[in-house]
Amino acid sequence: MTEGDGNQAPPPRRRGRPSRTEAKTGPGARTRILEAARTEFSERGYDKTSVRGIAKAAGVDAALVHHYFGTKDEVFAAAIELSFEPALVIPDILGSSTEGLGERLAGYFIGVWENPASRAPLLAIMRSAMTHEAAAKVLRVFVLRRLLDRIADQLDVPDATFRAELAASHMVGIAVLRYVIRAEPLASADPQKIIAMVGPTLQRYLTEA
Amino acid sequence: MTEGDGNQAPPPRRRGRPSRTEAKTGPGARTRILEAARTEFSERGYDKTSVRGIAKAAGVDAALVHHYFGTKDEVFAAAIELSFEPALVIPDILGSSTEGLGERLAGYFIGVWENPASRAPLLAIMRSAMTHEAAAKVLRVFVLRRLLDRIADQLDVPDATFRAELAASHMVGIAVLRYVIRAEPLASADPQKIIAMVGPTLQRYLTEA
Numbered sequence: 001m002t003e004g005d006g007n008q009a010p011p012p013r014r015r016g017r018p019s020r021t022e023a024k025t026g027p028g029a030r031t032r033i034l035e036a037a038r039t040e041f042s043e044r045g046y047d048k049t050s051v052r053g054i055a056k057a058a059g060v061d062a063a064l065v066h067h068y069f070g071t072k073d074e075v076f077a078a079a080i081e082l083s084f085e086p087a088l089v090i091p092d093i094l095g096s097s098t099e100g101l102g103e104r105l106a107g108y109f110i111g112v113w114e115n116p117a118s119r120a121p122l123l124a125i126m127r128s129a130m131t132h133e134a135a136a137k138v139l140r141v142f143v144l145r146r147l148l149d150r151i152a153d154q155l156d157v158p159d160a161t162f163r164a165e166l167a168a169s170h171m172v173g174i175a176v177l178r179y180v181i182r183a184e185p186l187a188s189a190d191p192q193k194i195i196a197m198v199g200p201t202l203q204r205y206l207t208e209a
Numbered sequence: 210m211t212e213g214d215g216n217q218a219p220p221p222r223r224r225g226r227p228s229r230t231e232a233k234t235g236p237g238a239r240t241r242i243l244e245a246a247r248t249e250f251s252e253r254g255y256d257k258t259s260v261r262g263i264a265k266a267a268g269v270d271a272a273l274v275h276h277y278f279g280t281k282d283e284v285f286a287a288a289i290e291l292s293f294e295p296a297l298v299i300p301d302i303l304g305s306s307t308e309g310l311g312e313r314l315a316g317y318f319i320g321v322w323e324n325p326a327s328r329a330p331l332l333a334i335m336r337s338a339m340t341h342e343a344a345a346k347v348l349r350v351f352v353l354r355r356l357l358d359r360i361a362d363q364l365d366v367p368d369a370t371f372r373a374e375l376a377a378s379h380m381v382g383i384a385v386l387r388y389v390i391r392a393e394p395l396a397s398a399d400p401q402k403i404i405a406m407v408g409p410t411l412q413r414y415l416t417e418a
Contacts, residue, residue, distance in 0.1 A: 130339045136390045165386060166367045166406055167397045173382025177334055177374060181338055181345050183353045186374045197375055201410050 015181065027067065030068050031059040032132075037079040042121040046128035046135040051075065077142035080125050090147075094154045102167075102203025106195045109171045113179055114191055123179065126172075144168070157209045167202040237373065239277050241267040246274075246288040251319075251330045255337035255344040269311065270278045272403045286351035289334050311376075311412025318380045322388055322398055332388065335381075353377070366418045376411045383407065 036058035040049045069075040085194040093104045112118045126136035148168060152160035153193050174194065178186045186194070245267035247259045260281050273376065278284040290306040302313045337344035342365045361369035382397045383403065388411070 029313060045287060088397075094240070127339050130336050132258045132383070135298075140390050140392045144390070148392075159394075160291065161379075162402075166393065166403075168412075169358075169382035169386045169395065170379045171382065172385050173344075173378035173380065174375075176339070176381050177353075177378045177387060181349050183349045183374065184356075185368075185371045193371075194375075197372075197414075201413070204410070 023028065029058070029060050029064060030127045033060060033065055033068060033075075034078055034082050035070075037075045038082055040126070041076060042124040045124060048131050049076075049194055073138045074137045074142070076135065079121065079144050080139070090150055095149070098155070098203075098207045100199075101200075101206055102201065102205075103195060103199030105202050105206075106171070106198040110174075110191045110195055119179065120163065122175070126175070126180065141179065151206075155206055155209060159205055165203045167205045170201060212415030219339055235343075238267070238269050238273060242269060242274055242277060242284075242285055243291050246284045247291055247330045250285060250288055250337070251333040254333060255341050258285075266411060272299065282347045283351070284335075284345045285344065288330065289348070291330075299359055303312045303360070307364070307416045308413075309408075309412075310415055311410065312404060314376065314411050314415075315380070319400045319404055322384055328388060329386070332335050335384070360415075361414060372414045376414045379407060406411065 001079050033054060037049075037054045042059055044053070051065050052062045053063045054075060058065070065075060069078050094101065095104070103160050115121065125135070125139065129139045130136075137194070144165075148161050148164045151164045155164070157163055174186065177183045178189075178194075182188075230327075242263060244261045246258075247359075248265055249263050258281070260274050261271045262329070263284060264274045267274070274284060278287050302317050303310065304313070309406070322331065334348065338348045339345075353374075357370050357373045360373045364373065366372055383395065386392045387398075
């Protein structure tokens, strides 16, 4: 679905008010909805976030949220993807060869978590997924599986998806201990030191058959 | 503090009722309190569990819970340690040499999680720690730090505690993806396959300088 779709399907309830249609459905609406969704999920958690609340925060009609993304779960998945931007960065991380892939992946992951703007929504996502099966399912079905498959596609090892998930599990665990539990010495460790130690582990999982 | 302590300090409110003292404070009381605490924390989560509730479930006076363990946080820490039984198993895991240490640690950790009796409280602990700072602090201060230091003491590598925590982070991440999010293919993987893949990673962290 592209941003242009918005102009073809304005939200039904606004049909009689053409003067506001541009602002409500213009090319920026999709981005505003995603940003609003990310903020709402971060601040309220999965359970208490509603499509209506996201629409309100984005200044659009709830129908437009449904039009662009579908259900609340699908908005949640899109908001998570916004934090990782996998479509943008994964080709860069994978690059043309697997040399240094482990270090690039570790660097990307730590970078996303070190940035407060992406850390807050990621924390919210993890907390939601740990405590609500609906949120766990979104992460499992929409996000992780796609991400792992996309990485595994580029690998030349047996059990590539399993190996990609082992690499992912290590990064998830680092996020839990460093950013959620804040257990020392990992919580205060220099990001470069973590990347230097973890990179070779990810490299082994992803490239050594 | 040993189990014998219970006989020296019966709970104050029961002083006038000697016929019930034996059952309330006998050598089994400490174990019953711990088991009750584990069940209460598992079923209610950290927030909704109280020392009074634990005491009631164990059939003892709340004062006896305080006598044996101190605060709610300290009961929580003791209940977590009951799940891992680190004092019992860590000497065995560490053994007399570091050869095969990674595989022994991975095997122990996966074994604890594969056992439904220990999995339930561990899930509750992780959920609590992800969502409540008080529970995260218990894990950070009372459990992880002690566990990591105990392992690091036996290692002959620089940054031993940092390395022990990287190893721990990998196991925590596996628990999150396999047992909480239940993301495939890790969720359905043969435990032995996971141990065989993860063992060498832990071994590298813990022994290769």
